[in-house]
Amino acid sequence: MPVHVPVQDDRSSAGPGRPPAGGEIRCRDLVRVFAAEGVEVQALQGLTLDVEPGELVALVGASGSGKSTLLSILSGLDTPTAGSAVVAGTDLLATGRRERVAYQRHTVGFVWQQTSRNLLPYLTAAENVRVPLELAGRGGGRGAGRRAAADARVAELLHLLDVHDVADRRPGQMSGGQQQRVAVAVAMANAPRVLLADEPTGELDEATSAEVLEALRAVNEATGVTTLVVTHDPTVSEHVARTVQIRDGRTSTEVLRRSEVDEHGAERHVAEEFAVLDRVGRMQLPPDFVAALDLRDRVRLALEPDHVQVRPAQQEER
Ligand SMILES: Nc1ncnc2c1ncn2[C@@H]1O[C@H](COP(=O)(O)OP(=O)(O)OP(=O)(O)O)[C@@H](O)[C@H]1O
Structure with missing residues (x-):
């Protein structure tokens, strides 16, 4: 298989064939060093990644390669040691505490692996989706009009994720796949520009995982939300057009998939593997x-x- 090497510099955006642009997620030479009991762990070692507005990208890699560390940084929960990370125009190294809270409420939505971390167990699916609307001042409170708008938004999201039939059930009364689809609805409540999912199918069987990955793709297509999914799921590349591999704290290779129609009108799927070349010319074979x-x-x-x-x-x- 040929390995094509897209050159990335400060003007370029993510992938091959894409025009230079400011990506919706733009990481440059990202470094995160953890110091634990006198030992330093370099979780990210100069990671570079661009995701364009509206793209759906899967990030795959072995255990310990730095995937969760990257997602913690992009979600505003952790700060990198060096480098730059800009998400939807927010420079994550330059934000104060208040800006971070606003960023987490309005700019990004998250879905975590543990269903228990995504949903409040004593609220129904509909009530769970309503919580972020109320926190953002969009639902509840005074005025029947505002309440009706919030109800409409909750119904719209539950339909989009195909979980409207479990609107009145609590998480304990739903399947794992339904819980994760409701979690996506919660994450999308305030119409974030970027959706981050950390192993959203980690606790699910293969068939249910496929359902949740398809739900993420449907949301991405319907709303245009830029989506980054971290996963161990080997089948993820069947659901996304771009899969980026992370190895030892750096993006190493990526696979782009597209459909082509040949001269006889038959559709065929093409997959090409690219190596990521950083600003100083390093790449991983x-x-x-x-x-x-x-x-x-x-x-x-x-x-x-x-x-x-x-x-x-x-x-x-x-
Ligand atoms: N808070 C921390 N303190 C010390 N080391 C950490 C901390 N968080 C992560 N690490 C280390 O950083 C490296 C990257 O961890 P990370 O959790 O990002 O990997 P991962 O690719 O998400 O792995 P997994 O797929 O197993 O979740 C690992 O060596 C991990 O042990």
């Missing part, structure tokens, strides 16, 4: 490429007219 050619320690490089050649150094040293 996919592990299967490294293994296939037994690449190790150092490799032989050659610049060809239209590509860069990477060969095992040991081949010619023997």
Whole structure:
């Protein structure tokens, strides 16, 4: 499989073929170092990522690769050690406490892995969706008009997520998939510009996971909300057009999928893998490429007219 290398610089946006633009999520050289009992852990080691407005992107990677750390930063719960992270125009390194609260209420919505973290157990699905509206001053309170608007918004979201039939049930009376779809409705209540989901299918079986991923895709398509889903789910690439791999705290490769219609009118799906090249020219080779050619320690490089050649150094040293 060919590996195409999109050059990213400060003007460029995420992926290959996309015009330079300010991404809705724009991370540059993001570093997060945790110090625990005198030992430093570099959870993010210069991560660069752009997500365009309206895109739905899956972020995949092994355990410990830094996915949750990135999502905590993007959700405004954690601050990076260095680098920059700008989400929907909010510079997350320059925001004060009050701006962060406003950011979390209005700009981003989150869905977490644990259903218990997403929903209040003693409220029904409809009441759960109403909570963020009231916190933002959009629902409840005075005036029948405001209440009716909030009711309409709750109904609209429950229909969009196809959980209107469980509107009056509490989380304990719903399936795991229904709970997560209600959680997406809660996250979307205040019409955020960006939706972040951290392992939203982590506690679900394969069929239910597919349902929740499709629900995220439906919401993304219907509302245009920029969506970033962190997942271990190996089937996620069937539900999204762009899958970004994170390895050792950096984005390493990404797979773009699209449909093409050939000259006979038949539709076929095309998947292309790209390596991410950072501002200083670093990129990671996919592990299967490294293994296939037994690449190790150092490799032989050659610049060809239209590509860069990477060969095992040991081949010619023997
Ligand atoms: N608060 C913390 N203190 C110390 N180290 C941390 C902290 N949070 C995360 N780490 C470390 O940072 C690295 C990245 O962790 P992170 O949770 O972001 O990975 P992940 O890709 O989300 O993993 P998983 O898929 O298992 O959730 C790991 O080595 C982890 O042990």
